[in-house]
Amino acid sequence: MLRTLKGIVLRTRDSHRLSQILVLLSFLTTFAITRTVTNLQKFGTMPNGILPFHHLVPGIFLIIFSGYVGLSFWATGKVRHFMAVLFGIGAALTIDEFALWLYLKDVYWERQGRDSIDAIIYAIIILSIIFVISEIHDHQWIKKIIRK
Numbered sequence: 001m002l003r004t005l006k007g008i009v010l011r012t013r014d015s016h017r018l019s020q021i022l023v024l025l026s027f028l029t030t031f032a033i034t035r036t037v038t039n040l041q042k043f044g045t046m047p048n049g050i051l052p053f054h055h056l057v058p059g060i061f062l063i064i065f066s067g068y069v070g071l072s073f074w075a076t077g078k079v080r081h082f083m084a085v086l087f088g089i090g091a092a093l094t095i096d097e098f099a100l101w102l103y104l105k106d107v108y109w110e111r112q113g114r115d116s117i118d119a120i121i122y123a124i125i126i127l128s129i130i131f132v133i134s135e136i137h138d139h140q141w142i143k144k145i146i147r148k
Helices: 002-012 017-042 056-072 077-095 098-103 111-137 140-147
Strands: none
Touching: 017 077, 017 111, 056 077, 077 111, 098 111
């Protein structure tokens, strides 16, 4: 799997699709880390932070900041790629608290908290479909088939 991811990153390094991949990878990584940390905190293995607030809060700030800076400096590749990573992190932190938005109360560990997992799954599917459609739109897959 790592070899496949490395191949995708190498193929897309010079294209605008690298930003899409960075958003998706940082989204998945952040979601996995966030769920691990919150589970460790729930079971008392890891202490809660000094300031108890939902990870939705820094997620919103990351989305706003990275979205604005990423759009403002789109022509600068390094800035665009770094903002793509920050956007993916912010989106994962925010969507992981989707049930909080929906019910306007803390239901993270309740039955309704499952809605956050569903929202994450939908977000991953949507991000992946957008990536595939953008690949098809540029006819990259057709060019690969014709070359063979």
